Amino acid sequence: MQTVAPAPARVRALRPGETAWAALLPCALLTLGAILLIGPPLGHALFEPTRGEALWPPGLPGTQGHPEPVKRGRFVAALLGPALLAGVVLASGRRPLRLRPAATRMLIASGQLALLAFVALALLGQSNLLLTHGLWPIFGVRTLLAGALIASVLAAALRSGALGRLAARAPRETRTLRVACMLAAAALAVAWLLTAITTDRAVGDSELMWWTMADPFAILDGRTPLVDYHAFYAQLSPYIGAGALRAFGGTVLAYAIAMTSLSLLALLAVFDVLRRVLGGRSLPALLLWAPFAATGFLAIQLGPHAVAHALGNAILFAIWPMRYGGAYLTAWLTGRHLDGAAPRRVWPLALVASLVALDNLEFGAAALVACAVALACARRPWTRRAFARFALELAAGALGAVALVALLTLVRAGALPHPALLLEWPRVFGVLGLVAAPMPALGFHLAIYATYVAALVVAIVRRASGAPNAPLTGMLAWSGAFGLLSGAYYLGRSDSFKLAALFSAWCLALVLLAVVVLERPAVRSRRLAPADLLVLFGLGLAVCSLHELPAPWGQLARLRERMPPATYQPAAQRFVAVDTHRGERVAILMPLGHREAYRLGLENVSPYPFIEAIVTRRQFATLLAAARDAGARKLFLPAPLAGPALVSPAHLAALRAAGYRLARGNPLFQEWVRRR
Secondary structure (H helix, E strand, O other), X not given: OOOOOOOOOOOEEOOHHHHHHHHHHHHHHXXXXXXXXXXXXXHHHHHOOOOOOOOOOXXXXXXXXXXXXXXXXXXXXXXXXXXXXXXXXXXXHHOOOEEOHHHHHHHHHHHHHHHHHHHHHHHHHHOOOOOXXXXXXXXXXXXXXXXXXXXXXXXXXXXXXXXXXXXXXXXXXXXXXHHHXXXXXXXXXXXXXXXXXXOHHHHOOOOOOHHHHHHHHHHHOOOOEOOOEOOOOOOOOHHHHHHHHHHOOOXXXXXXXXXXXHHHHXXXXXXXXXXXXXXXXXXXXXXXXXXXXXXXXXXXXXXXXXXXXHHOHHHOOOOOOOXXXXXXXXXXXXXXXXXXXXXOOHHHHHHHHHHHHHHOHHHHHHHHHHHHHHHHHHOOOOOHHHHHHHHHHHHHHHHHHHHHHHHXXXXXXXXXXXXXXXXXXXXXXXXXXXOOEOOOOOOHHHHHHHHHHHHHHXXXXXXXXXXXXXXXXXXXXXXXXXXXXHOHHHXXXXXXXXXXXXXXXXXXXXXXXXXXXXXXXXXXXOXXXXXXXXXXXXXXXXXXXXXXXXXXXXXXHHHHOOOOOOOHHHHHHHHHHHOOOOOOEEEEOOOOHHHHHHHHOOEEOOOOOOHHHOOOHHHHHHHHHHHHHHOOOEEEEEOOOOOOOOOOHHHHHHHHHXXXXXXXXXXXXXXXXXXX
8 A cells, every 4th residue: 555755844934923032042142152252352342441540549438349341341242132133033024034834843942941941040040049149139939929920810811811801891091081090100109209208307417318419509509510510420400400409498308309200200201101002091001000110119128127118219319310210201202203292203302312311321321222223113114215314313313412411511601511521430330340249140130131132022023023003112122222221230230229220121121011912812812922921920020019019108207207417417517617708619528518518608619529429530630620720729528537438548648749738627527728
């Protein structure tokens, strides 16, 4: 009896999503090789300090750290992986890969297993189970189990269609519902932001406000960032704080309310972004926004007896709103543009994004690049003429931002801005390694990295597949690009608290991926893919953060508590007032020295907020030159033995070499006078 051999399975072209999974493992291995082999020489080429450049003076708590060029080079190499995978998916649109079904299934399965193993290593690493790195876990065992349970419930509801039926019975979108959801989001945001409201009495002698309030008071004292003042956190947003301080009496309470108001606006902007990617539906947007906001303010407990709320991001204005405020403004405008609302042209969007980048280079530049990536991903089709117009509008917006900043500095200081000042602190932290700490080989930062890569690649797949909903595609690309680039913030001091500062960016990418999973029609007719389950698991972890919602009445009680009165700042003001007169030019290097000068009617010509912000010989020389050029003979600084060591013998030797002598002092402060 003759038998007929079965015909071999025919090859077929892979779809963009299949190409992404098939290429994942090879791209990951190439990226790992680049991290290990290319990262070190790349780091030495880009991030090696010049000869003689170092943190100074050594031995102080404020000048701890060391250069880490290899770690930074490996970070740059790690960014090549997402670009490589995205490039493969885009290239497959013109020349798709053609494989037999069995080979396709094998490559997809290997990619999904590799992703599962990668995330499992990240979770085991963050719990110190594989490698002990001395960092406290971000999520405890109970939280991980609760997240898995929530993911299981969501997966069951998806497969059974219960979630779809529930969504069908949801109230129809109306103006009333939209306003109600917006007010509910505002109420939840206020509950978290109340933890950041404080007063002069509550702050006392704490260093909580030293750093962020210094820049607005320097502006009130006549200094101009990017010209004669080296702002520590931001170049433009301190003007908002300065306006609030001038208008409402220069109190800590006025400043705190102004900053938390900006944070509230940024959070509501993200709510509007989610509403737009969900087709204008406010209630689902609120349900996803709530865990996003909660995770962004997640408190980190650095020890078994630590006070958790004292380490939340909400109370650090350097995070909220100085870093995230401008970034989320850019995200909101990008989402509106993709949804067909104003700004409909690219150049106004590029103008705002460039201003945000000039304000804070760390997160602002990431938001600017993310904006360009989002627009490129969501727009179809691209012709040479369209691309040239797009590039021209981006350039016009960037030039407009530079012109506006130049006009501001010309009006205030009669001088153009110095571009080098934008790079001063990135160089101090990124090249000299101020407060540097090693990055764990395994930890939750790897899961965050995988989330950003997933958001970016899903956006590329959606573009290549011609998927509808341009706002969703564009914001996936925005969140992925922004997260990858802003991850450099964790690079320097790689501790749990710095990682938690990135949780808002991570959770934005996560909830956008959740939108893709929850709205995929085919998910109800088959088993969920491992990547879908991982997204639901991450969403479950974010939902668990809601239990940390602070009670508003508890925060109000905190503000009414009787605190010990401040002694250090009033003593500093009295010490300076003894030997100065109104209108005199001086250099005050005490904490909040510009505030004391503003209150006493002096002009503090110091280009730095206080002595702790001077961490190199060049910066100290810049201080002395500024005092000399302004004709300021008196210099006030903390005593060398007062409190935490801020002043060293090297500082005093440099003062004597510049012609200063010690005029008077007490156990807390010193006054040095330059000979004529």
